[in-house]
Amino acid sequence: MSERTGEPAIRAKGVRVSRGGREVLHGLDLEVAAGSVIGLMGPSGCGKTTLMRSIVGVQRIDSGELTVLGRSPSDPAVRHEIGYVTQAVSVYGDLSVRANAAYFAALQGSSRADADEAIATVGLADLADRPVDRLSGGQASRASLACALVGLPRLLVLDEPTVGLDPVTREDIWTHLRSLAEQGVTLLVSSHVMDEAARCDSVLLMREGDLLAHLTPAELLERAGTTNAEDAFLTLIREGGER
Numbered sequence: 001m002s003e004r005t006g007e008p009a010i011r012a013k014g015v016r017v018s019r020g021g022r023e024v025l026h027g028l029d030l031e032v033a034a035g036s037v038i039g040l041m042g043p044s045g046c047g048k049t050t051l052m053r054s055i056v057g058v059q060r061i062d063s064g065e066l067t068v069l070g071r072s073p074s075d076p077a078v079r080h081e082i083g084y085v086t087q088a089v090s091v092y093g094d095l096s097v098r099a100n101a102a103y104f105a106a107l108q109g110s111s112r113a114d115a116d117e118a119i120a121t122v123g124l125a126d127l128a129d130r131p132v133d134r135l136s137g138g139q140a141s142r143a144s145l146a147c148a149l150v151g152l153p154r155l156l157v158l159d160e161p162t163v164g165l166d167p168v169t170r171e172d173i174w175t176h177l178r179s180l181a182e183q184g185v186t187l188l189v190s191s192h193v194m195d196e197a198a199r200c201d202s203v204l205l206m207r208e209g210d211l212l213a214h215l216t217p218a219e220l221l222e223r224a225g226t227t228n229a230e231d232a233f234l235t236l237i238r239e240g241g242e243r
C-alpha cells in the first residue's frame with residue numbers, strides 16, 4: 001500500500017499525450033503524495049482533463065512513465081482502487097440515490113452497506129430513496145460523488161466537483177473531501193475557483209500542456225507576492241507564458 005511505504009500515489013515522468021493528432025501534454029513530471037488533497041488548476045484547455053483521464057487509465061499515453069498507486073493506470077488491479085467523477089452527472093436520473101449507489105456497488109463487488117456508507121459520507125442519507133431527477137443540482141452532484149466513493153477508493157479524481165454549486169454546498173463538499181483525505185484517500189481535484197486552492201495541501205498549476213509549478217497554497221501566494229489566490233494564479237500563469 002502506498003500509504004504505508006510512503007510511495008507517491010501518482011508519479012509521472014515525461015508523460016506525453018496527444019488528442020486529435022495534436023500533442024496536448026508535453027512531457028509532464030510530477031509526484032503526488034498519498035493521503036493528500038491536490039488541486040489541479042490552469043486555464044481552460046491547458047490539459048487538466050487529459051491528465052486526469054491519463055491517471056484513471058482511460059487515455060492512451062504516447063510516451064513517458066505513469067504509475068498510479070504503484071502500478072500502470074491501465075492495470076485492472078488498480079482500476080477498482082480509483083474513483084473518477086467527471087463534470088457530467090453520471091448517475092441514472094430515474095433511479096433513487098440508493099439504487100444508483102447499489103448499482104455501482106454491484107459493479108465493484110462491494111456491498112449495499114458500502115453504498116449506504118458512501119451516501120452518508122456525502123450527506124444524502126435523508127434523501128437516499130428519492131430519484132436523482134428530483135434532487136437539486138448540488139444534491140445530484142453529491143449523488144455522483146457517492147457512487148465514486150462506493151468501496152472507498154484509494155485515489156479519487158474529481159473534475160470540478162464544485163462547479164455551479166452554491167457556497168454552502170461547496171463548503172459541504174470540501175468538508176467531505178477533507179475527511180476522506182484524513183482516512184488516507186488521495187484526492188486530485190480540478191477547479192477554476194482560485195480560493196479553492198487554499199483548501200488543498202498542494203496545487204498543480206498547468207499551462208498549455210506543461211506543469212508550471214507544484215506548490216503549497218502558501219508558496220503560491222509567496223511566489224506571486226500577493227495575499228490573493230486569484231492574483232497569484234494570474235501572475236504565475238503570465239510568468240509561465242514569458243519563459
Ligand SMILES: Nc1ncnc2c1ncn2[C@@H]1O[C@H](COP(=O)(O)OP(=O)(O)OP(=O)(O)O)[C@@H](O)[C@H]1O
Pocket residue numbers: 019020021024042043044045046047048049050051
Ligand atoms: N476529444 C478531443 N479531441 C481532440 N482534442 C481534444 C479532445 N479533448 C480535448 N482536446 C484538446 O486537448 C487540449 C486539452 O484539453 P483538456 O480537456 O484536457 O483541457 P482542460 O484543462 O481540462 O480544459 P477545461 O478547463 O476547459 O475543462 C485542448 O486543447 C483541447 O482542445
